[in-house]
Amino acid sequence: MKFLRVLVANLSIGVVVAISTPLMAQESPDVLVKNVTNEVLEIVRKDKDIQSGSVKKATDLVEVKVLPHFDFTRMTQLAVARNWKQANPAQQKILTDEFRTLLVRTYSKALTEYKNQTMTFKPFSMKPSDTTVVVKTLIKQSGGGQPIDMNYELEKSGEAWKVVDIQVGGVSLVTTYRDSFATEIASSGIDGLIKLLQTKNKTGEVASTVKK
Amino acid sequence: MKTRLPATFKRLVCSTLMVGVLGGCATSGNPKDPIEGFNRAMYAFNEGLDTAVIKPVAQGYDAVLPMPIRTGVTNFFGNIADVFIGVNNILQGKIPDGVSDLGRVLINSTVGLLGVIDWASDMGLEKHNEDFGQTFGRWGVGDGAYVVLPLFGSRTARDTVGFVLDTQADPLTRVKRVATRNSLLALRIVNGRADLLPAEKVVEEAAIDKYSYLRDAYLQRRRNLIHDGNAPREVDAEADQVDVPVKAELPIEAVTPELRSDANGNSVTFARSGTDTAH
Numbered sequence: 001m002k003f004l005r006v007l008v009a010n011l012s013i014g015v016v017v018a019i020s021t022p023l024m025a026q027e028s029p030d031v032l033v034k035n036v037t038n039e040v041l042e043i044v045r046k047d048k049d050i051q052s053g054s055v056k057k058a059t060d061l062v063e064v065k066v067l068p069h070f071d072f073t074r075m076t077q078l079a080v081a082r083n084w085k086q087a088n089p090a091q092q093k094i095l096t097d098e099f100r101t102l103l104v105r106t107y108s109k110a111l112t113e114y115k116n117q118t119m120t121f122k123p124f125s126m127k128p129s130d131t132t133v134v135v136k137t138l139i140k141q142s143g144g145g146q147p148i149d150m151n152y153e154l155e156k157s158g159e160a161w162k163v164v165d166i167q168v169g170g171v172s173l174v175t176t177y178r179d180s181f182a183t184e185i186a187s188s189g190i191d192g193l194i195k196l197l198q199t200k201n202k203t204g205e206v207a208s209t210v211k212k
Numbered sequence: 213m214k215t216r217l218p219a220t221f222k223r224l225v226c227s228t229l230m231v232g233v234l235g236g237c238a239t240s241g242n243p244k245d246p247i248e249g250f251n252r253a254m255y256a257f258n259e260g261l262d263t264a265v266i267k268p269v270a271q272g273y274d275a276v277l278p279m280p281i282r283t284g285v286t287n288f289f290g291n292i293a294d295v296f297i298g299v300n301n302i303l304q305g306k307i308p309d310g311v312s313d314l315g316r317v318l319i320n321s322t323v324g325l326l327g328v329i330d331w332a333s334d335m336g337l338e339k340h341n342e343d344f345g346q347t348f349g350r351w352g353v354g355d356g357a358y359v360v361l362p363l364f365g366s367r368t369a370r371d372t373v374g375f376v377l378d379t380q381a382d383p384l385t386r387v388k389r390v391a392t393r394n395s396l397l398a399l400r401i402v403n404g405r406a407d408l409l410p411a412e413k414v415v416e417e418a419a420i421d422k423y424s425y426l427r428d429a430y431l432q433r434r435r436n437l438i439h440d441g442n443a444p445r446e447v448d449a450e451a452d453q454v455d456v457p458v459k460a461e462l463p464i465e466a467v468t469p470e471l472r473s474d475a476n477g478n479s480v481t482f483a484r485s486g487t488d489t490a491h
Contacts, residue, residue: 113414169433170436186241
């Protein structure tokens with residue numbers, strides 16, 4: 001009888017695992033980062049346009065391969081920090097859109113500067129209950145010098161993992177903006193920050209089309 | 213007999229200081245940057261010098277020298293730096309790292325042909341990044357005010373003291389023959405500047421205000437280095453308690469596609485595990 005109960009218990013655990021696996025197995029965060037970065041770098045290595053500085057082409061690549069794995073609302077919230085609650089939903093939406101443009105541009109620019117650095121993944125471990133994880137990688141420069149840490153921070157969003165921050169050598173792509181955003185909001189409010197981002201995004205575009 | 217140069221120099225210093233003092237009124241009230249007006253003036257001075265002299269030289273250097281030679285130069289100076297990186301690791305109580313750094317010097321100075329080839333890295337002795345400012349930080353000394361030094365750029369008050377010691381300890385400043393010493397120092401500056409060229413382009417793309425972007429990036433970078441890459445997350449207390457209200461309040465078309473997946477009744481709380489705040 002006891003044997004039967006253990007068997008049933010095991011079976012039911014098995015069933016639960018079997019049911020939840022297809023949902024849970026939405027790639028673990030480290031595998032996700034590994035697959036996406038390997039795929040993107042593979043493309044960059046072969047693409048002469050991106051290597052010679054075509055931000056447009058790099059942006060297209062980022063839009064298709066990388067952006068689906070980013071949570072821009074969360075990123076914007078982390079950058080705007082304590083002032084996020086001050087913004088009404090419409091303002092939050094515009095802020096997110098503008099910040100998204102800025103980040104995509106920066107990330108794409110960084111891809112065009114990629115020159116045969118090699119990327120290694122540090123050991124990764126997580127508990128099944130974790131909702132925030134950091135996937136750590138190491139970038140080795142081709143020109144000698146000290147390797148640079150590049151960390152991806154991911155949060156569980158529903159069943160999928162989304163990148164909410166990238167830190168290069170400890171410098172966050174997101175929270176580095178915190179103080180300057182706060183300063184801008186203190187002096188000219190949420191709309192002031194929106195305007196500032198819009199101006200930056202516009203001038204950046206002008207500059208990049210002129211360059212081409 | 214007076215020469216004209218000191219007078220010009222004096223005037224330059226005076227005017228720079230004046231700009232600093234006057235600009236001091238225009239601080240934005242960032243507690244990490246109490247002398248922002250002065251710093252911005254210094255930053256502008258450094259940028260001017262960089263644009264006019266250092267950057268063009270670095271660009272020429274970058275264009276002319278083939279990669280293997282660039283690597284050799286970087287390794288050569290890296291090997292000299294490893295001596296005090298090792299000393300600082302030992303001062304911080306990281307004895308195995310310190311021993312490894314000194315081992316690197318031993319290997320690279322000999323079989324690495326005076327440091328030009330970094331065999332030690334290939335052998336698995338990882339290169340570290342340490343200086344006296346980090347050692348003080350490790351010992352518990354806080355950042356102090358952010359300051360932009362003329363010529364040398366971003367520092368914190370603590371790192372300025374560390375920087376003075378780094379310079380004292382720097383083997384290059386002990387080279388007796390002045391011409392050799394100056395050539396080596398110049399080469400190190402130009403090579404280091406050339407290494408920064410790609411990063412600079414990215415910063416220009418990212419920064420809305422380059423001064424504050426570089427300041428905040430510098431402060432984050434130092435914090436990260438002091439903790440050897442394992443800095444506890446900097447937490448903005450209020451922001452991290454927020455449960456993002458966007459999903460509930462925004463009309464569905466306003467929600468970005470990334471968010472729809474978790475709008476299906478899965479409420480995601482954004483509480484942070486880290487509790488440490490910035491020091």
